[in-house]
Amino acid sequence: MADRLKNKIAIITGAGTRGEITGIGQASAVLMAKEGAKILINDIDVKRAKSTLEQVKSEGGEGVVFIADCTKENGCKAIVDKCKKHFGSIDILFNNVGGIGSGMVTEIDEKSWLNSIDYNLKSAVMMSKHVVPIMSESMGGSIINLSSIDAIRAGATRNVPYSVAKAGVSHLTRLMAVHHGRENIRVNCLAPGHVYGSFPNLRGKMTEELRELRRKTGPLGSEGTPWDVAWAVVFLASEESRWISGTVIPVDAGVHAASPLSVWDNLNE
Ligand SMILES: NC(=O)c1ccc[n+]([C@@H]2O[C@H](COP(=O)([O-])OP(=O)(O)OC[C@H]3O[C@@H](n4cnc5c(N)ncnc54)[C@H](O)[C@@H]3O)[C@@H](O)[C@H]2O)c1
Incomplete structure:
Protein backbone atom coordinates (compact mmCIF):
# COMPACT_ATOMS: atom_id res chain seq x y z
CA MET A 1 0.00 0.00 0.00
CA ALA A 2 1.18 3.51 -0.82
CA ASP A 3 -0.26 6.59 0.90
CA ARG A 4 -1.20 9.13 -1.76
CA LEU A 5 -4.81 8.99 -0.47
CA LYS A 6 -4.10 8.13 3.14
CA ASN A 7 -7.10 8.77 5.45
CA LYS A 8 -9.25 9.95 2.52
CA ILE A 9 -12.86 8.80 2.15
CA ALA A 10 -14.12 8.19 -1.39
CA ILE A 11 -17.47 7.40 -2.99
CA ILE A 12 -17.45 5.64 -6.37
CA THR A 13 -20.75 5.20 -8.21
CA GLY A 14 -21.19 2.07 -10.32
CA ALA A 15 -18.02 0.56 -8.89
CA GLY A 16 -18.69 -2.91 -10.27
CA THR A 17 -18.54 -4.11 -13.85
CA ARG A 18 -21.34 -5.07 -16.25
CA GLY A 19 -19.07 -7.26 -18.30
CA GLU A 20 -16.32 -9.76 -17.68
CA ILE A 21 -13.56 -7.17 -17.96
CA THR A 22 -12.74 -4.86 -15.06
CA GLY A 23 -14.81 -1.65 -15.06
CA ILE A 24 -13.29 1.83 -14.75
CA GLY A 25 -15.01 2.39 -11.39
CA GLN A 26 -13.87 -1.01 -10.21
CA ALA A 27 -10.23 -0.43 -11.19
CA SER A 28 -10.40 2.99 -9.52
CA ALA A 29 -11.71 1.46 -6.29
CA VAL A 30 -8.79 -0.98 -6.22
CA LEU A 31 -6.13 1.67 -6.94
CA MET A 32 -7.61 4.24 -4.54
CA ALA A 33 -7.73 1.62 -1.80
CA LYS A 34 -4.12 0.66 -2.53
CA GLU A 35 -3.24 4.34 -2.05
CA GLY A 36 -4.87 4.34 1.38
CA ALA A 37 -8.44 5.59 0.74
CA LYS A 38 -11.51 4.03 2.33
CA ILE A 39 -14.14 3.43 -0.33
CA LEU A 40 -17.92 3.45 -0.41
CA ILE A 41 -18.56 1.05 -3.27
CA ASN A 42 -21.91 1.92 -4.82
CA ASP A 43 -23.61 -0.22 -7.43
CA ILE A 44 -27.14 -1.21 -8.36
CA ASP A 45 -26.13 -4.87 -8.40
CA VAL A 46 -25.02 -6.50 -5.15
CA LYS A 47 -22.93 -9.26 -6.74
CA ARG A 48 -20.92 -6.78 -8.82
CA ALA A 49 -20.37 -4.50 -5.83
CA LYS A 50 -19.24 -7.38 -3.61
CA SER A 51 -16.78 -8.53 -6.25
CA THR A 52 -15.16 -5.07 -6.12
CA LEU A 53 -15.11 -5.15 -2.31
CA GLU A 54 -13.30 -8.49 -2.42
CA GLN A 55 -10.67 -7.02 -4.75
CA VAL A 56 -10.27 -3.98 -2.49
CA LYS A 57 -9.82 -6.21 0.56
CA SER A 58 -7.37 -8.49 -1.22
CA GLU A 59 -5.17 -5.40 -1.73
CA GLY A 60 -5.32 -4.71 2.01
CA GLY A 61 -7.84 -1.89 1.54
CA GLU A 62 -11.04 -0.98 3.36
CA GLY A 63 -14.49 -0.51 1.84
CA VAL A 64 -18.21 -0.78 2.32
CA VAL A 65 -20.85 -1.76 -0.22
CA PHE A 66 -24.00 0.31 -0.65
CA ALA A 78 -28.94 7.61 0.53
CA ILE A 79 -25.41 6.89 -0.79
CA VAL A 80 -24.10 10.16 0.66
CA ASP A 81 -25.88 9.64 4.02
CA LYS A 82 -24.47 6.11 4.28
CA CYS A 83 -20.91 7.30 3.58
CA LYS A 84 -21.15 10.11 6.15
CA LYS A 85 -22.58 7.75 8.77
CA HIS A 86 -20.13 4.92 8.10
CA PHE A 87 -16.87 6.81 7.56
CA GLY A 88 -17.65 10.26 9.05
CA SER A 89 -16.76 12.40 6.02
CA ILE A 90 -16.39 12.50 2.22
CA ASP A 91 -13.20 13.74 0.54
CA ILE A 92 -13.50 12.27 -2.95
CA LEU A 93 -16.48 11.67 -5.24
CA PHE A 94 -15.96 9.73 -8.46
CA ASN A 95 -19.08 10.03 -10.64
CA ASN A 96 -18.36 6.94 -12.71
CA VAL A 97 -21.83 5.66 -13.67
CA GLY A 98 -22.74 6.07 -17.31
CA GLY A 99 -23.12 4.28 -20.61
CA ILE A 100 -26.32 3.86 -22.57
CA GLY A 101 -27.60 6.14 -25.35
CA SER A 102 -27.41 5.06 -28.99
CA GLY A 103 -28.95 6.38 -32.21
CA MET A 104 -28.93 9.41 -34.50
CA VAL A 105 -31.52 12.17 -33.84
CA THR A 106 -33.78 10.55 -36.43
CA GLU A 107 -33.77 7.29 -34.48
CA ILE A 108 -34.02 8.18 -30.81
CA ASP A 109 -37.25 8.06 -28.86
CA GLU A 110 -38.13 10.21 -25.88
CA LYS A 111 -37.76 7.42 -23.32
CA SER A 112 -34.27 6.34 -24.39
CA TRP A 113 -33.18 10.00 -24.57
CA LEU A 114 -34.34 10.64 -21.00
CA ASN A 115 -32.81 7.37 -19.76
CA SER A 116 -29.44 8.33 -21.19
CA ILE A 117 -29.55 11.82 -19.68
CA ASP A 118 -30.51 10.35 -16.28
CA TYR A 119 -27.81 7.70 -16.43
CA ASN A 120 -24.92 9.85 -17.64
CA LEU A 121 -25.73 13.36 -16.45
CA LYS A 122 -28.42 13.45 -13.78
CA SER A 123 -26.52 10.89 -11.69
CA ALA A 124 -23.46 13.19 -11.57
CA VAL A 125 -25.59 16.26 -10.82
CA MET A 126 -27.56 14.64 -8.00
CA MET A 127 -24.54 12.97 -6.40
CA SER A 128 -22.72 16.31 -6.45
CA LYS A 129 -25.76 18.15 -5.06
CA HIS A 130 -25.61 16.02 -1.91
CA ILE A 144 -14.07 13.59 -10.58
CA ASN A 145 -16.62 13.30 -13.38
CA LEU A 146 -16.41 10.87 -16.26
CA SER A 147 -17.07 12.03 -19.81
CA SER A 148 -15.87 10.39 -23.03
CA ILE A 149 -13.92 11.00 -26.21
CA ASP A 150 -17.36 10.89 -27.83
CA ALA A 151 -18.14 14.20 -26.12
CA ILE A 152 -15.16 15.83 -27.88
CA ARG A 153 -15.66 14.53 -31.42
CA ALA A 154 -18.15 12.28 -33.23
CA GLY A 155 -17.40 8.68 -32.29
CA ALA A 156 -17.44 5.45 -34.25
CA THR A 157 -20.99 4.62 -33.14
CA ARG A 158 -23.94 6.93 -33.72
CA ASN A 159 -24.88 7.72 -30.17
CA VAL A 160 -26.44 11.18 -29.85
CA PRO A 161 -27.94 10.76 -26.34
CA TYR A 162 -24.68 9.37 -24.88
CA SER A 163 -22.38 11.89 -26.57
CA VAL A 164 -24.57 14.88 -25.71
CA ALA A 165 -25.05 13.75 -22.11
CA LYS A 166 -21.28 13.28 -21.74
CA ALA A 167 -20.69 16.75 -23.24
CA GLY A 168 -23.05 17.96 -20.51
CA VAL A 169 -20.89 16.19 -17.92
CA SER A 170 -17.79 18.01 -19.26
CA HIS A 171 -19.48 21.41 -18.97
CA LEU A 172 -21.00 20.55 -15.59
CA THR A 173 -17.38 20.08 -14.48
CA ARG A 174 -16.40 23.63 -15.49
CA LEU A 175 -19.48 25.16 -13.87
CA MET A 176 -19.01 23.31 -10.58
CA ALA A 177 -15.29 24.13 -10.50
CA VAL A 178 -16.14 27.85 -10.73
CA HIS A 179 -19.10 27.76 -8.35
CA HIS A 180 -17.34 25.76 -5.59
CA GLY A 181 -13.70 26.81 -5.93
CA ARG A 182 -13.87 29.05 -2.85
CA GLU A 183 -15.11 26.07 -0.85
CA ASN A 184 -11.81 24.40 -1.79
CA ILE A 185 -13.65 21.83 -3.88
CA ARG A 186 -11.80 20.84 -7.03
CA VAL A 187 -13.88 19.47 -9.89
CA ASN A 188 -12.27 17.72 -12.85
CA CYS A 189 -13.33 15.37 -15.58
CA LEU A 190 -11.73 12.53 -17.53
CA ALA A 191 -12.60 11.71 -21.13
CA PRO A 192 -11.57 8.11 -21.85
CA GLY A 193 -10.97 7.02 -25.42
CA LEU A 213 -8.46 -0.73 -35.48
CA ARG A 214 -9.14 1.12 -32.23
CA ARG A 215 -5.54 0.50 -31.12
CA LYS A 216 -4.10 1.77 -34.42
CA THR A 217 -6.24 4.94 -34.30
CA GLY A 218 -4.40 6.18 -31.21
CA PRO A 219 -1.17 8.09 -31.96
CA LEU A 220 0.54 6.05 -29.19
CA GLY A 221 -0.49 2.83 -30.94
CA SER A 222 -1.18 0.87 -27.74
CA GLU A 223 -4.47 -0.38 -26.33
CA GLY A 224 -5.97 1.38 -23.29
CA THR A 225 -7.38 -0.42 -20.27
CA PRO A 226 -9.59 0.66 -17.34
CA TRP A 227 -6.41 0.83 -15.25
CA ASP A 228 -5.08 3.66 -17.44
CA VAL A 229 -8.16 5.70 -16.56
CA ALA A 230 -8.04 4.63 -12.91
CA TRP A 231 -4.48 6.00 -12.47
CA ALA A 232 -5.70 9.38 -13.74
CA VAL A 233 -8.54 9.17 -11.20
CA VAL A 234 -6.00 8.57 -8.41
CA PHE A 235 -3.99 11.62 -9.55
CA LEU A 236 -7.07 13.89 -9.62
CA ALA A 237 -8.17 12.58 -6.22
CA SER A 238 -4.76 13.19 -4.62
CA GLU A 239 -3.04 16.34 -3.37
CA GLU A 240 -0.66 16.05 -6.34
CA SER A 241 -3.39 17.81 -8.36
CA ARG A 242 -4.17 20.43 -5.67
CA TRP A 243 -3.96 23.33 -8.18
CA ILE A 244 -5.95 21.67 -10.96
CA SER A 245 -9.67 22.32 -11.30
CA GLY A 246 -12.22 22.74 -14.10
CA THR A 247 -10.33 20.54 -16.57
CA VAL A 248 -11.47 17.82 -18.94
CA ILE A 249 -8.51 15.51 -19.48
CA PRO A 250 -8.57 12.99 -22.33
CA VAL A 251 -7.15 9.56 -21.47
CA ASP A 252 -7.03 8.28 -25.02
CA ALA A 253 -3.51 7.66 -26.40
CA GLY A 254 -3.78 11.05 -28.13
CA VAL A 255 -6.87 10.32 -30.27
CA HIS A 256 -8.47 13.71 -29.51
CA ALA A 257 -5.45 15.47 -31.02
CA ALA A 258 -5.63 13.64 -34.33
CA SER A 259 -7.70 14.19 -37.46
CA PRO A 260 -8.60 11.09 -39.52
CA LEU A 261 -6.00 11.94 -42.17
CA SER A 262 -3.25 12.57 -39.62
CA VAL A 263 -3.43 8.91 -38.52
CA TRP A 264 -3.90 7.50 -42.01
CA ASP A 265 -0.39 6.00 -42.11
CA ASN A 266 -0.98 4.40 -38.70
CA LEU A 267 -4.19 2.78 -39.92
CA ASN A 268 -2.37 1.25 -42.84
CA GLU A 269 0.67 0.07 -40.90
N1 LIG B 1 -15.00 1.55 -21.17
C1 LIG B 1 -14.84 2.54 -22.06
O1 LIG B 1 -14.31 2.37 -23.17
C2 LIG B 1 -15.33 3.92 -21.73
C3 LIG B 1 -15.01 4.97 -22.58
C4 LIG B 1 -15.47 6.24 -22.25
C5 LIG B 1 -16.21 6.43 -21.11
N2 LIG B 1 -16.52 5.37 -20.31
C6 LIG B 1 -17.34 5.61 -19.12
O2 LIG B 1 -16.84 4.85 -18.03
C7 LIG B 1 -17.92 4.65 -17.09
C8 LIG B 1 -17.92 3.22 -16.61
O3 LIG B 1 -18.05 2.33 -17.67
P1 LIG B 1 -17.49 0.85 -17.55
O4 LIG B 1 -17.63 0.28 -18.90
O5 LIG B 1 -16.15 0.85 -16.91
O6 LIG B 1 -18.46 0.15 -16.48
P2 LIG B 1 -19.87 -0.62 -16.68
O7 LIG B 1 -20.68 0.00 -17.76
O8 LIG B 1 -19.55 -2.04 -16.78
O9 LIG B 1 -20.70 -0.30 -15.34
C9 LIG B 1 -20.16 -0.24 -14.07
C10 LIG B 1 -21.22 -0.54 -13.04
O10 LIG B 1 -22.29 0.42 -13.01
C11 LIG B 1 -23.39 -0.23 -12.36
N3 LIG B 1 -24.63 0.53 -12.54
C12 LIG B 1 -25.42 0.56 -13.63
N4 LIG B 1 -26.48 1.37 -13.40
C13 LIG B 1 -26.36 1.86 -12.14
C14 LIG B 1 -27.15 2.73 -11.35
N5 LIG B 1 -28.25 3.28 -11.84
N6 LIG B 1 -26.73 3.02 -10.08
C15 LIG B 1 -25.58 2.46 -9.60
N7 LIG B 1 -24.80 1.61 -10.32
C16 LIG B 1 -25.18 1.31 -11.59
C17 LIG B 1 -23.40 -1.59 -13.06
O11 LIG B 1 -24.11 -2.57 -12.30
C18 LIG B 1 -21.91 -1.90 -13.19
O12 LIG B 1 -21.44 -2.76 -12.17
C19 LIG B 1 -19.19 5.11 -17.81
O13 LIG B 1 -19.52 6.42 -17.37
C20 LIG B 1 -18.77 5.13 -19.26
O14 LIG B 1 -19.54 6.01 -20.03
C21 LIG B 1 -16.09 4.12 -20.60
Missing part, protein backbone atom coordinates in the same frame (compact mmCIF):
# COMPACT_ATOMS: atom_id res chain seq x y z
CA ILE A 67 -26.65 -0.69 -3.15
CA ALA A 68 -28.63 2.22 -4.62
CA ASP A 69 -29.75 3.60 -7.97
CA CYS A 70 -27.74 6.76 -8.54
CA THR A 71 -29.97 7.89 -11.41
CA LYS A 72 -32.54 8.81 -8.73
CA GLU A 73 -32.08 11.71 -6.33
CA ASN A 74 -33.22 9.67 -3.32
CA GLY A 75 -30.66 6.99 -4.26
CA CYS A 76 -27.91 9.61 -4.38
CA LYS A 77 -28.91 11.08 -1.03
CA VAL A 131 -21.82 15.72 -1.60
CA VAL A 132 -20.84 19.40 -2.07
CA PRO A 133 -22.33 20.66 1.25
CA ILE A 134 -20.47 17.94 3.16
CA MET A 135 -17.15 18.69 1.43
CA SER A 136 -17.77 22.39 1.97
CA GLU A 137 -18.21 21.87 5.73
CA SER A 138 -14.98 19.89 5.95
CA MET A 139 -12.56 22.21 4.11
CA GLY A 140 -13.00 20.87 0.59
CA GLY A 141 -12.56 17.81 -1.56
CA SER A 142 -12.12 16.47 -5.07
CA ILE A 143 -14.93 15.57 -7.45
CA HIS A 194 -10.95 3.55 -26.95
CA VAL A 195 -10.51 1.66 -23.70
CA TYR A 196 -10.73 -2.12 -23.91
CA GLY A 197 -13.07 -2.23 -20.96
CA SER A 198 -16.37 -3.41 -19.71
CA PHE A 199 -19.24 -1.81 -21.59
CA PRO A 200 -17.73 -1.54 -25.11
CA ASN A 201 -17.22 -5.28 -24.94
CA LEU A 202 -20.81 -6.10 -23.97
CA ARG A 203 -22.95 -8.24 -26.23
CA GLY A 204 -19.81 -9.59 -27.92
CA LYS A 205 -19.72 -6.61 -30.31
CA MET A 206 -15.99 -6.12 -29.93
CA THR A 207 -14.33 -8.21 -32.64
CA GLU A 208 -10.56 -8.66 -32.72
CA GLU A 209 -10.54 -6.63 -35.96
CA LEU A 210 -12.31 -3.66 -34.37
CA ARG A 211 -10.08 -3.88 -31.31
CA GLU A 212 -7.02 -3.69 -33.56
Whole structure:
Protein backbone atom coordinates (compact mmCIF):
# COMPACT_ATOMS: atom_id res chain seq x y z
CA MET A 1 0.00 0.00 0.00
CA ALA A 2 1.18 3.51 -0.82
CA ASP A 3 -0.26 6.59 0.90
CA ARG A 4 -1.20 9.13 -1.76
CA LEU A 5 -4.81 8.99 -0.47
CA LYS A 6 -4.10 8.13 3.14
CA ASN A 7 -7.10 8.77 5.45
CA LYS A 8 -9.25 9.95 2.52
CA ILE A 9 -12.86 8.80 2.15
CA ALA A 10 -14.12 8.19 -1.39
CA ILE A 11 -17.47 7.40 -2.99
CA ILE A 12 -17.45 5.64 -6.37
CA THR A 13 -20.75 5.20 -8.21
CA GLY A 14 -21.19 2.07 -10.32
CA ALA A 15 -18.02 0.56 -8.89
CA GLY A 16 -18.69 -2.91 -10.27
CA THR A 17 -18.54 -4.11 -13.85
CA ARG A 18 -21.34 -5.07 -16.25
CA GLY A 19 -19.07 -7.26 -18.30
CA GLU A 20 -16.32 -9.76 -17.68
CA ILE A 21 -13.56 -7.17 -17.96
CA THR A 22 -12.74 -4.86 -15.06
CA GLY A 23 -14.81 -1.65 -15.06
CA ILE A 24 -13.29 1.83 -14.75
CA GLY A 25 -15.01 2.39 -11.39
CA GLN A 26 -13.87 -1.01 -10.21
CA ALA A 27 -10.23 -0.43 -11.19
CA SER A 28 -10.40 2.99 -9.52
CA ALA A 29 -11.71 1.46 -6.29
CA VAL A 30 -8.79 -0.98 -6.22
CA LEU A 31 -6.13 1.67 -6.94
CA MET A 32 -7.61 4.24 -4.54
CA ALA A 33 -7.73 1.62 -1.80
CA LYS A 34 -4.12 0.66 -2.53
CA GLU A 35 -3.24 4.34 -2.05
CA GLY A 36 -4.87 4.34 1.38
CA ALA A 37 -8.44 5.59 0.74
CA LYS A 38 -11.51 4.03 2.33
CA ILE A 39 -14.14 3.43 -0.33
CA LEU A 40 -17.92 3.45 -0.41
CA ILE A 41 -18.56 1.05 -3.27
CA ASN A 42 -21.91 1.92 -4.82
CA ASP A 43 -23.61 -0.22 -7.43
CA ILE A 44 -27.14 -1.21 -8.36
CA ASP A 45 -26.13 -4.87 -8.40
CA VAL A 46 -25.02 -6.50 -5.15
CA LYS A 47 -22.93 -9.26 -6.74
CA ARG A 48 -20.92 -6.78 -8.82
CA ALA A 49 -20.37 -4.50 -5.83
CA LYS A 50 -19.24 -7.38 -3.61
CA SER A 51 -16.78 -8.53 -6.25
CA THR A 52 -15.16 -5.07 -6.12
CA LEU A 53 -15.11 -5.15 -2.31
CA GLU A 54 -13.30 -8.49 -2.42
CA GLN A 55 -10.67 -7.02 -4.75
CA VAL A 56 -10.27 -3.98 -2.49
CA LYS A 57 -9.82 -6.21 0.56
CA SER A 58 -7.37 -8.49 -1.22
CA GLU A 59 -5.17 -5.40 -1.73
CA GLY A 60 -5.32 -4.71 2.01
CA GLY A 61 -7.84 -1.89 1.54
CA GLU A 62 -11.04 -0.98 3.36
CA GLY A 63 -14.49 -0.51 1.84
CA VAL A 64 -18.21 -0.78 2.32
CA VAL A 65 -20.85 -1.76 -0.22
CA PHE A 66 -24.00 0.31 -0.65
CA ILE A 67 -26.65 -0.69 -3.15
CA ALA A 68 -28.63 2.22 -4.62
CA ASP A 69 -29.75 3.60 -7.97
CA CYS A 70 -27.74 6.76 -8.54
CA THR A 71 -29.97 7.89 -11.41
CA LYS A 72 -32.54 8.81 -8.73
CA GLU A 73 -32.08 11.71 -6.33
CA ASN A 74 -33.22 9.67 -3.32
CA GLY A 75 -30.66 6.99 -4.26
CA CYS A 76 -27.91 9.61 -4.38
CA LYS A 77 -28.91 11.08 -1.03
CA ALA A 78 -28.94 7.61 0.53
CA ILE A 79 -25.41 6.89 -0.79
CA VAL A 80 -24.10 10.16 0.66
CA ASP A 81 -25.88 9.64 4.02
CA LYS A 82 -24.47 6.11 4.28
CA CYS A 83 -20.91 7.30 3.58
CA LYS A 84 -21.15 10.11 6.15
CA LYS A 85 -22.58 7.75 8.77
CA HIS A 86 -20.13 4.92 8.10
CA PHE A 87 -16.87 6.81 7.56
CA GLY A 88 -17.65 10.26 9.05
CA SER A 89 -16.76 12.40 6.02
CA ILE A 90 -16.39 12.50 2.22
CA ASP A 91 -13.20 13.74 0.54
CA ILE A 92 -13.50 12.27 -2.95
CA LEU A 93 -16.48 11.67 -5.24
CA PHE A 94 -15.96 9.73 -8.46
CA ASN A 95 -19.08 10.03 -10.64
CA ASN A 96 -18.36 6.94 -12.71
CA VAL A 97 -21.83 5.66 -13.67
CA GLY A 98 -22.74 6.07 -17.31
CA GLY A 99 -23.12 4.28 -20.61
CA ILE A 100 -26.32 3.86 -22.57
CA GLY A 101 -27.60 6.14 -25.35
CA SER A 102 -27.41 5.06 -28.99
CA GLY A 103 -28.95 6.38 -32.21
CA MET A 104 -28.93 9.41 -34.50
CA VAL A 105 -31.52 12.17 -33.84
CA THR A 106 -33.78 10.55 -36.43
CA GLU A 107 -33.77 7.29 -34.48
CA ILE A 108 -34.02 8.18 -30.81
CA ASP A 109 -37.25 8.06 -28.86
CA GLU A 110 -38.13 10.21 -25.88
CA LYS A 111 -37.76 7.42 -23.32
CA SER A 112 -34.27 6.34 -24.39
CA TRP A 113 -33.18 10.00 -24.57
CA LEU A 114 -34.34 10.64 -21.00
CA ASN A 115 -32.81 7.37 -19.76
CA SER A 116 -29.44 8.33 -21.19
CA ILE A 117 -29.55 11.82 -19.68
CA ASP A 118 -30.51 10.35 -16.28
CA TYR A 119 -27.81 7.70 -16.43
CA ASN A 120 -24.92 9.85 -17.64
CA LEU A 121 -25.73 13.36 -16.45
CA LYS A 122 -28.42 13.45 -13.78
CA SER A 123 -26.52 10.89 -11.69
CA ALA A 124 -23.46 13.19 -11.57
CA VAL A 125 -25.59 16.26 -10.82
CA MET A 126 -27.56 14.64 -8.00
CA MET A 127 -24.54 12.97 -6.40
CA SER A 128 -22.72 16.31 -6.45
CA LYS A 129 -25.76 18.15 -5.06
CA HIS A 130 -25.61 16.02 -1.91
CA VAL A 131 -21.82 15.72 -1.60
CA VAL A 132 -20.84 19.40 -2.07
CA PRO A 133 -22.33 20.66 1.25
CA ILE A 134 -20.47 17.94 3.16
CA MET A 135 -17.15 18.69 1.43
CA SER A 136 -17.77 22.39 1.97
CA GLU A 137 -18.21 21.87 5.73
CA SER A 138 -14.98 19.89 5.95
CA MET A 139 -12.56 22.21 4.11
CA GLY A 140 -13.00 20.87 0.59
CA GLY A 141 -12.56 17.81 -1.56
CA SER A 142 -12.12 16.47 -5.07
CA ILE A 143 -14.93 15.57 -7.45
CA ILE A 144 -14.07 13.59 -10.58
CA ASN A 145 -16.62 13.30 -13.38
CA LEU A 146 -16.41 10.87 -16.26
CA SER A 147 -17.07 12.03 -19.81
CA SER A 148 -15.87 10.39 -23.03
CA ILE A 149 -13.92 11.00 -26.21
CA ASP A 150 -17.36 10.89 -27.83
CA ALA A 151 -18.14 14.20 -26.12
CA ILE A 152 -15.16 15.83 -27.88
CA ARG A 153 -15.66 14.53 -31.42
CA ALA A 154 -18.15 12.28 -33.23
CA GLY A 155 -17.40 8.68 -32.29
CA ALA A 156 -17.44 5.45 -34.25
CA THR A 157 -20.99 4.62 -33.14
CA ARG A 158 -23.94 6.93 -33.72
CA ASN A 159 -24.88 7.72 -30.17
CA VAL A 160 -26.44 11.18 -29.85
CA PRO A 161 -27.94 10.76 -26.34
CA TYR A 162 -24.68 9.37 -24.88
CA SER A 163 -22.38 11.89 -26.57
CA VAL A 164 -24.57 14.88 -25.71
CA ALA A 165 -25.05 13.75 -22.11
CA LYS A 166 -21.28 13.28 -21.74
CA ALA A 167 -20.69 16.75 -23.24
CA GLY A 168 -23.05 17.96 -20.51
CA VAL A 169 -20.89 16.19 -17.92
CA SER A 170 -17.79 18.01 -19.26
CA HIS A 171 -19.48 21.41 -18.97
CA LEU A 172 -21.00 20.55 -15.59
CA THR A 173 -17.38 20.08 -14.48
CA ARG A 174 -16.40 23.63 -15.49
CA LEU A 175 -19.48 25.16 -13.87
CA MET A 176 -19.01 23.31 -10.58
CA ALA A 177 -15.29 24.13 -10.50
CA VAL A 178 -16.14 27.85 -10.73
CA HIS A 179 -19.10 27.76 -8.35
CA HIS A 180 -17.34 25.76 -5.59
CA GLY A 181 -13.70 26.81 -5.93
CA ARG A 182 -13.87 29.05 -2.85
CA GLU A 183 -15.11 26.07 -0.85
CA ASN A 184 -11.81 24.40 -1.79
CA ILE A 185 -13.65 21.83 -3.88
CA ARG A 186 -11.80 20.84 -7.03
CA VAL A 187 -13.88 19.47 -9.89
CA ASN A 188 -12.27 17.72 -12.85
CA CYS A 189 -13.33 15.37 -15.58
CA LEU A 190 -11.73 12.53 -17.53
CA ALA A 191 -12.60 11.71 -21.13
CA PRO A 192 -11.57 8.11 -21.85
CA GLY A 193 -10.97 7.02 -25.42
CA HIS A 194 -10.95 3.55 -26.95
CA VAL A 195 -10.51 1.66 -23.70
CA TYR A 196 -10.73 -2.12 -23.91
CA GLY A 197 -13.07 -2.23 -20.96
CA SER A 198 -16.37 -3.41 -19.71
CA PHE A 199 -19.24 -1.81 -21.59
CA PRO A 200 -17.73 -1.54 -25.11
CA ASN A 201 -17.22 -5.28 -24.94
CA LEU A 202 -20.81 -6.10 -23.97
CA ARG A 203 -22.95 -8.24 -26.23
CA GLY A 204 -19.81 -9.59 -27.92
CA LYS A 205 -19.72 -6.61 -30.31
CA MET A 206 -15.99 -6.12 -29.93
CA THR A 207 -14.33 -8.21 -32.64
CA GLU A 208 -10.56 -8.66 -32.72
CA GLU A 209 -10.54 -6.63 -35.96
CA LEU A 210 -12.31 -3.66 -34.37
CA ARG A 211 -10.08 -3.88 -31.31
CA GLU A 212 -7.02 -3.69 -33.56
CA LEU A 213 -8.46 -0.73 -35.48
CA ARG A 214 -9.14 1.12 -32.23
CA ARG A 215 -5.54 0.50 -31.12
CA LYS A 216 -4.10 1.77 -34.42
CA THR A 217 -6.24 4.94 -34.30
CA GLY A 218 -4.40 6.18 -31.21
CA PRO A 219 -1.17 8.09 -31.96
CA LEU A 220 0.54 6.05 -29.19
CA GLY A 221 -0.49 2.83 -30.94
CA SER A 222 -1.18 0.87 -27.74
CA GLU A 223 -4.47 -0.38 -26.33
CA GLY A 224 -5.97 1.38 -23.29
CA THR A 225 -7.38 -0.42 -20.27
CA PRO A 226 -9.59 0.66 -17.34
CA TRP A 227 -6.41 0.83 -15.25
CA ASP A 228 -5.08 3.66 -17.44
CA VAL A 229 -8.16 5.70 -16.56
CA ALA A 230 -8.04 4.63 -12.91
CA TRP A 231 -4.48 6.00 -12.47
CA ALA A 232 -5.70 9.38 -13.74
CA VAL A 233 -8.54 9.17 -11.20
CA VAL A 234 -6.00 8.57 -8.41
CA PHE A 235 -3.99 11.62 -9.55
CA LEU A 236 -7.07 13.89 -9.62
CA ALA A 237 -8.17 12.58 -6.22
CA SER A 238 -4.76 13.19 -4.62
CA GLU A 239 -3.04 16.34 -3.37
CA GLU A 240 -0.66 16.05 -6.34
CA SER A 241 -3.39 17.81 -8.36
CA ARG A 242 -4.17 20.43 -5.67
CA TRP A 243 -3.96 23.33 -8.18
CA ILE A 244 -5.95 21.67 -10.96
CA SER A 245 -9.67 22.32 -11.30
CA GLY A 246 -12.22 22.74 -14.10
CA THR A 247 -10.33 20.54 -16.57
CA VAL A 248 -11.47 17.82 -18.94
CA ILE A 249 -8.51 15.51 -19.48
CA PRO A 250 -8.57 12.99 -22.33
CA VAL A 251 -7.15 9.56 -21.47
CA ASP A 252 -7.03 8.28 -25.02
CA ALA A 253 -3.51 7.66 -26.40
CA GLY A 254 -3.78 11.05 -28.13
CA VAL A 255 -6.87 10.32 -30.27
CA HIS A 256 -8.47 13.71 -29.51
CA ALA A 257 -5.45 15.47 -31.02
CA ALA A 258 -5.63 13.64 -34.33
CA SER A 259 -7.70 14.19 -37.46
CA PRO A 260 -8.60 11.09 -39.52
CA LEU A 261 -6.00 11.94 -42.17
CA SER A 262 -3.25 12.57 -39.62
CA VAL A 263 -3.43 8.91 -38.52
CA TRP A 264 -3.90 7.50 -42.01
CA ASP A 265 -0.39 6.00 -42.11
CA ASN A 266 -0.98 4.40 -38.70
CA LEU A 267 -4.19 2.78 -39.92
CA ASN A 268 -2.37 1.25 -42.84
CA GLU A 269 0.67 0.07 -40.90
N1 LIG B 1 -15.00 1.55 -21.17
C1 LIG B 1 -14.84 2.54 -22.06
O1 LIG B 1 -14.31 2.37 -23.17
C2 LIG B 1 -15.33 3.92 -21.73
C3 LIG B 1 -15.01 4.97 -22.58
C4 LIG B 1 -15.47 6.24 -22.25
C5 LIG B 1 -16.21 6.43 -21.11
N2 LIG B 1 -16.52 5.37 -20.31
C6 LIG B 1 -17.34 5.61 -19.12
O2 LIG B 1 -16.84 4.85 -18.03
C7 LIG B 1 -17.92 4.65 -17.09
C8 LIG B 1 -17.92 3.22 -16.61
O3 LIG B 1 -18.05 2.33 -17.67
P1 LIG B 1 -17.49 0.85 -17.55
O4 LIG B 1 -17.63 0.28 -18.90
O5 LIG B 1 -16.15 0.85 -16.91
O6 LIG B 1 -18.46 0.15 -16.48
P2 LIG B 1 -19.87 -0.62 -16.68
O7 LIG B 1 -20.68 0.00 -17.76
O8 LIG B 1 -19.55 -2.04 -16.78
O9 LIG B 1 -20.70 -0.30 -15.34
C9 LIG B 1 -20.16 -0.24 -14.07
C10 LIG B 1 -21.22 -0.54 -13.04
O10 LIG B 1 -22.29 0.42 -13.01
C11 LIG B 1 -23.39 -0.23 -12.36
N3 LIG B 1 -24.63 0.53 -12.54
C12 LIG B 1 -25.42 0.56 -13.63
N4 LIG B 1 -26.48 1.37 -13.40
C13 LIG B 1 -26.36 1.86 -12.14
C14 LIG B 1 -27.15 2.73 -11.35
N5 LIG B 1 -28.25 3.28 -11.84
N6 LIG B 1 -26.73 3.02 -10.08
C15 LIG B 1 -25.58 2.46 -9.60
N7 LIG B 1 -24.80 1.61 -10.32
C16 LIG B 1 -25.18 1.31 -11.59
C17 LIG B 1 -23.40 -1.59 -13.06
O11 LIG B 1 -24.11 -2.57 -12.30
C18 LIG B 1 -21.91 -1.90 -13.19
O12 LIG B 1 -21.44 -2.76 -12.17
C19 LIG B 1 -19.19 5.11 -17.81
O13 LIG B 1 -19.52 6.42 -17.37
C20 LIG B 1 -18.77 5.13 -19.26
O14 LIG B 1 -19.54 6.01 -20.03
C21 LIG B 1 -16.09 4.12 -20.60
